[in-house]
Amino acid sequence: MKVAVIGTGYVGLTTAISLAMHGHEVVGIDLVEAKIKMLRQGQSPIYEPGLEEALAAVLQQGVLTFTTDLLEAKESEVLFVCVGTPESADGTADLSYLLASVSEIGTLHRSVPRARTVVIKSTVPVGTGDRVAGLLGDCKSLFVVSNPEFLREGNALVDALKPSRIVIGANHDEAKAVMERLYDGIAAPRVLTTRANAELIKYASNAFLATRISFMNELARLSTVLGTDILTVAHGMGLDSRIGPDFLRAGVGYGGSCFPKDTIALLQLAQEQGVSLNLLDKVRQINRTQPLWFLQLVKNAIPELKGKQIALLGLAFKPDTDDIREAPALAIIEELQRCGASIRAYDPIASSAVQKIFPGVSYCGTPAEACQGAHAALLVTEWKECVQLPWDEIYANMAHPALFDGRNAWPVKEVREAGFHYTGVGRS
Structure with missing residues (x-):
């Protein structure tokens, strides 16, 4: 045709x-x-x-x-x-x-x-x-x-x-x-x-996936307090055929062109019709605050961030894309700069796009370079280049060996054996 x-x-x-x-x-x-x-x-x-x-x-x-x-x-x-x-x-x-x-x-x-x-x-x-x-x-x-x-x-x-x-x-x-x-x-x-049904199927699909992500992120906050492990919890949940394993990963929140835009559009549509979608409103609130909650974990370990050097690994909202729309990394950079931290960032694709927004960040050619002299390293996007790292080299070159895993993707046993202080999202 x-x-x-x-x-x-x-x-x-x-x-x-x-x-x-x-x-x-x-x-x-x-x-x-x-x-x-x-x-x-x-x-x-x-x-x-x-x-x-x-x-x-x-x-x-x-x-x-x-x-x-x-x-x-x-x-x-x-x-x-x-x-x-x-x-x-x-x-x-x-x-x-x-x-x-x-x-x-x-x-x-x-x-x-x-x-x-x-x-x-x-x-x-x-x-x-x-x-x-x-x-x-x-x-x-x-x-x-x-x-x-x-x-x-x-x-x-x-x-x-x-x-x-x-x-x-x-x-x-x-x-x-x-x-x-x-x-x-x-x-x-x-x-x-019908056309109307097809249009709502699209919005409903994205809103539901966003809801699963925010639910797990809120549960990870509770898991952090209880000392339980969100990965084990998610695995146990996902084995239920009524739930399934997809979109149960806790992290620093969703971003991109679809979930943020489509959830607010659906909320706006409901408001125009006089219908309250309270659950979806809460989903957006959780996602908005998740990067800041993650940064609070960093602040708990490093109370004074002013003058500290922080390595940020991953800037795109997810791996295998250059899309930075609503990327959690943007909110994290903004808050770190507000706290007076010095940021060294790495992303294999998206650095140039973020540099236009945050020119004051130092953009590095490798994750190891970003971690040089850092008081903490934050994994924000789980690019394989950011997950599979030479841990002995990273440990030797950091000012303070603190890892904050915003995607629960780093090998916990390996990094702890290498001497790092590891903190994940809702990990025991």
Whole structure:
């Protein structure tokens, strides 16, 4: 099928590449000429393992092209809308980019009419698909579908190629048939439903995963006081088939582009409808305070941080991505600087992005360099480069051998045998 993907950000680029790899003829569209130029040269503007190699392959095969002109998508049967829906000042989703794209699609369709399906893959408030259908109501043979993405940053390409489920929100059988043809050959459960249901499935999924994380983080606070071990507790919980093991890891909190934005958008939507989501409000509160709670562990061990040198290992919100949006490291840096500490940080990918926000931090080329002369080392993102360390060398070069494991990823027995004072999140 001929497919257009409007927006070449994280979701759009991954969607375009995966559809091309599944044999469709895809054109990626973006208004930013510099980005399009990069993509045409096989350079990805985002970091994702395997993404750039896959991009080069589909470009070479000629099944994926890029342009700034929507008119080049005039022959496309399916148009994906993958533009950003950032958080507005009041917490609602900003739909300005999406509505601008819809307006352009309407103009294209009226000038070059043909059977088309507009697929909204951007995360949008419930009712947006119906609103878009209303805006395009005068466009004959044009259908609107909600087809939310469930991509994990760092694993997005894998998730796009082998999705856990495909949710298709469509109000017409013709549109459902188009989507089934588009995803033919992909072995994944289908959920065929209304646009509104599909939109809420996306928000509900992210809100529930955020709830699991915050629940475990709050439980880790109790575990710290009780002297119990949160990893053992999580393992015991995860063996229950009704619970499962995923998203039960305590740490310094979640970040990224999805969970923070989607939880506040769902809260805002509920408030507009006069419904209180008290649990979700508490989830956000726990996540907001988790990095500061973690830092309190550091302050308990080092009461006077002023003038102390702190090593910060990991800056992106999770491994295998360069995304620093809502990253816990940002809140930790801000608080450490407020306390007068000197920070030496390491991240294999995200340092340059954080440096624009915090130029006063010393950014190092290796974890060992960041730990040189440090009074404490904090693991904030569990990159393998930050987890697998030469402990004897680290111990010899630190001013004070204190490790604070914000991801419960360091080998506790090994580091303690090396002489370190180890503190994890809710570890006994």
